[in-house]
Amino acid sequence: MGFRDIKNALKKIDQSFKGNDERDAPPIPPRGQDEAPPPIPPRLPKQSKDIATAPSSKSSGLFGPGLAHGKNVPSIFQQVQHAQKPVGCSFESSDAPIQTNNFYNNLCLEDQTYPVWTLPYSLWITKDPDQDPGLAFNHTEASQRVFGPDPSGNPAQFYFNPPKIKSFTLSAQGFHGDSLIANLESHNKLSVVAKLSSGGDTGRNITVPLVHGMGFISAVYNQLVPIIGSQVGVQQFERVSENKYRVMLFNQVVWTIYVTNNQRGNFSLELKDPNHIVANTEANNVVIQICRGESSSYDQAAGAYPISCHLDGSVQGNSGSYSFNYELQGKSSSGSTVVWCLPHHYEILDPSISSKDTGMMLDSPTKGQMKSYLTNELKMNEPNLPTEINFDPWSSIESFKGVNYSQNALSLIRKAAEAEVKQDVVGMANIDSMYTSGKILDKFAYILYVCRFVLKDDSLYQELLPKVKEAINIFAHNKQKYPLVYDTVWKGLISSAEPGADFGNSNYNDHHFHYGYHIHAIALVAKCEPSFVEDSAISEYTTTLLRDVATSSDSDPYFPQSRSFDWFHGHSFAHGIFASGDGKDEESSSEDYHFAYGMKLYAQCINDSSMENRANLMLAVMRRSMNMHMLFSDDNKIQPPQFIKNKVAGISFENKIDFATYFGRGTIADEWIHGIHMLPITPISSYIRTPKFVQEEWQQKLEGIIDQIPDGWKGILILNVALFNPEYAWKWFSRDDWNDAQIDNGMSRTWSLAYISAVGGF
Structure with a gap:
């Protein structure tokens, strides 16, 4: 297969991911292929101070200030402003750097409608005509994967998960797709905070922290009447307790919704029609949390949610550890939240964390089954660091006993x-x-x-x-x-x-x-x-x-x-x-x-x-x-x-x-x-x-x-x-x-x- 053939094949594969509600994404430049830059989005006015702009590190251990930390960039490198500006982000010199290669970067580009994966969930901004505008999200199972080009081939050339199935959309009365935007704040390697607003009134917003491994999609509604849309459709809707709802969609997947009411007066959700769950009143600092499945662990974690995640790590000899430390807001009965991790995490989880296994498992898109834990920290212990491998030739084959030349x-x-x-x-x-x-x-x-x-x-x-x-x-x-x-x-x-x-x-x-x-x-x-x-x-x-x-x-x-x-x-x-x-x-x-x-x-x-x-x-x-x-x-x-x-x-x-x-x-x-x-x-x-x-x-x-x-x-x-x-x-x-x-x-x-x-x- 020639270069032109593989380029066209990849384009077709990428297009096959797109639902009817998604425009084709510009291709990623292959090695050696010239590619025109994407359209330059308009620069947004600065809406609020990014909390990360203050030079105060929350990462620690190996991830504290390191080589030349904070020093000016050498003068031999001319300073320029990139032609492509990030959407929804403040990028003054005093603002925290914006991640370019991690999970949330799609939200900084073009019209912000390309998905991001916090794992196990995928989320995206939706502005589709005649549908609820807001933040949509979904989870896909391994059984939904598409293999090709021959579905029965072994090995298959590729597999993907169907994108943009709108299990739910976090929306609100007065939201309009043509004026919807997400302002991104608190930029971190493992997290960012999105504030959705419509019509330019940023005070009336839905604030959603996006954090790797988060167990809930947690939305804080401010001065808005919440609407939770579902293109899949709601088959069953049941209020289990004052603050808990059980929802079964028409695809037979069960989700749980929790509400934390931080305002005076009654606040409740009701099923308006198969595609809409609506609130009975305007919400101000009301937290709505949605998760796939139902579990007593979710019950124990509801009310608290991570707003950021920070790295910690240490090395002793040829062993090391690294951890994801979740900073929470709100309160839960356990004092903890639910977080999900991947096989290469839970294979080496610290015993203090592995003992908090919820028993729940969900598929990730490409990295196997995820497990969840009732915790505010994920700590992994890595043995056998390559401390003995330095400049000299080295091999893991059993016959290798050290460098020796004839x-x-x-x-x-x-x-x-x-x-x-x-x-x-x-x-x-x-x-x-x-x-x-x-x-x-x-x-x-x-x-x-x-x-x-x-x-x-x-x-x-x-x-x-x-x-x-x-x-x-x-x-x-x-x-x-x-x-x-x-x-x-x-x-x-x-x-x-x-x-x-x-x-x-x-x-x-x-x-x-x-x-x-x-x-x-x-x-x-x-x-x-x-x-x-x-x-x-x-x-x-x-x-x-x-x-x-x-x-x-x-x-x-x-x-x-x-x-x-x-x-x-x-x-x-x-x-x-x-x-x-x-x-x-x-x-x-x-x-x-x-x-x-x-x-x-x-x-x-x-x-x-x-x-x-x-x-x-x-x-x-x-x-x-x-x-x-x-x-x-x-x-x-x-x-x-x-x-x-x-x-x-x-x-x-x-x-x-x-x-x-x-x-x-x-x-x-x-x-x-x-x-x-x-x-x-x-x-x-x-x-x-x-x-x-x-x-x-x-x-x-x-x-x-x-x-x-x-x-x-x-x-x-x-x-x-x-x-x-x-x-x-x-x-x-x-x-x-x-x-x-x-x-x-x-x-x-x-x-x-x-x-x-x-x-x-x-």
Whole structure:
């Protein structure tokens, strides 16, 4: 299948998600595809002060103020205002940074009608003609998933959950779709507060905190008569007690509604018709909470609801923990709320939390069954952090006992290095792409590392060192073809290229991929030459890249906390400020953990133990999450059985998984889909990609096509074999009839041979 074919196929898949009430979303720019920016929305007047604007961090432990926290962005990065402004958000210099790559970002884009997933619920602003305007929401079950293109195929190419089924819509008398808007406040990594108003009167509003894992959709009505619409329709409506209602919809799904009346006088809900539940009077500070199912745990939690969620974490030795701390408003009989978590959470829940299991389970869109707990905190304990994996080659195969090179291996590695150090590093790296240039820098930094520590050849090392330094300094001094600029609107470091270039970097696509290569390359050079990071230009450049992607604190006024990595999902999202009906997505698990690995190594170079601990914890979380949700061993119990045989997810969205990439499937078969989840191969690869999984993927998907692959993807796939069979990989990389065209432009034969031989290939 060619590039045009896969692009059209992906567009059709995306369109198949859309209900009659949703317009087509603009496509996400694939790697290398130019894309016009979305329409620029009008800037909204500032309605209220964002509570997060005060520099007061509520995250703690590993997530307190970190590297260069609060310091001005270096002056080499010109300050600009992004052409695409966030909708419904105040973005003055004093306002908190707005998240660009997390779950709520769709609400900041275009007309705000694209869905967001708090999990297990999906929610969206609806302005459809002749329907109730407001905030609609739903939950879908695994039985509703759509598989295709052949519904009976095994494996299926994709599956998705039907979007925008309006189980309920939070609306009010006087709301009109043409004037409905949601103002977003209290921006956090794991939460945001939406205030819905109509006609410009923001004092009369529905306030709905949107928080990852929230058990209730909680709406605070102010000076409005509540209307709860349902396009599914209400079959049964029963008032169970003064503040509790049981609702069965025509799809036979039961929901529970709780009302907390904070005003004087009677307040009640009644069924007006099968599509409308209405209040008997105007509400002022009345809280309506709706949840799927019925449970005594809901009864014990009703009345309290999370308004925000903050990160906490700690590391002790090779064990670590991270937690989501929910800040509540209101009161419940238990003093707690109900929160939902994913399999990679509840597998390692702290005993103090797991004992609060409600017994309820609901399906998530793409990450298995969720469990709920009566708690104000979710705390996960991750054992086996990769503290022993540093710069040296490492492998999880049982035969690996430590790095050891034979003289014959060193001789072949030296021969490869002698050829590769003569290449034009500066010319190859100084190009118009942060992503590709980063791969080139990383390639030669690894060759430098091998010359210094494996070959211990000072002549080769000194020949290459000045060229690598010169190439990195071009970027450190921001003198590349498209310099980076600081965007004062969304608050981030972006390319000055137009939005469709460099895989959408200027619209916040792929920053962890792009900047991860640069950071890792600088760490390798700093390992060779510790004084390298004492250069202020190098230090400030690397620090700013790290702050853009992975600022530790929620109080840095210049960058949002953890822009790319989603601590709830357990992996990053590459998708920036493009509205999408499927939610955020990522297509390369390996370049995701490569960023965290580069962050870990750089932290070692500057003796920042907090950053190193945070990176180790990120890698442990990724290992668990990715092996459930992106990399599929035969015994995977999380993903649908008819999808496991793909072995990798392809593109993981919040609402679908598609065994594809944005740039094609492969020259021969599906090798690009597998390869993009492999590159680059480094010591951390074997920590994430287990020998069991790699062997299954190889034998079931790749071994039969490997001899036909003519290009650089072949080298990636065979270097990956070293994660379970280094002898096979060594035989291919050490052969006499070597062909440079069969390795990726970000790979070197020098590093490949050094890694393979170190883990047992020779």
